[in-house]
Amino acid sequence: QTQVSQSGGGTMQAGGSLRLSCAASGRILTVFDMGWYRQTPGQQREMVALIGIDGRARYADFVRGRFTISRDNFDNSVALQMNSLEPGDTATYYCYANIKVTIGPRPADYWGQGSQVTVSS
Numbered sequence: 001q002t003q004v005s006q007s008g009g010g011t012m013q014a015g016g017s018l019r020l021s022c023a024a025s026g027r028i029l030t031v032f033d034m035g036w037y038r039q040t041p042g043q044q045r046e047m048v049a050l051i052g053i054d055g056r057a058r059y060a061d062f063v064r065g066r067f068t069i070s071r072d073n074f075d076n077s078v079a080l081q082m083n084s085l086e087p088g089d090t091a092t093y094y095c096y097a098n099i100k101v102t103i104g105p106r107p108a109d110y111w112g113q114g115s116q117v118t119v120s121s
Helices: none
Strands: 003-008 010-013 018-025 030-039 046-051 057-059 067-072 077-082 091-100 108-111 115-120
Touching: 003 091, 003 108, 003 115, 018 030, 018 091, 018 115, 030 067, 030 077, 046 067, 046 077, 057 067, 077 091
Parallel strands: 010 115
Antiparallel strands: 003 018, 018 077, 030 046, 030 091, 046 057, 067 077, 091 108, 091 115
């Protein structure tokens, strides 16, 4: 079965760095966009960074210049290098992948289980 699994994150003081990793596995024909969203309690999930199959990246304004997204199409993985962390980055981060799993059906959105990132002042 198609799934998205992620790892990384943790606790870091402001100014430090953390890294998130994610990989899609199982039944896969093509992985299109991959990326990262984040969410805090009581708030909507918001896009952090996305990267297309061609490697072209998009970033939310609040992380541009601090975070870097990358992907490896060989193993359908994506990573987020988070530098210059700020307390406002504290959230649960979710890996996202838009995947066409088989011939016929249109691509669908898949989500990782979430990773906690906590940044202390």
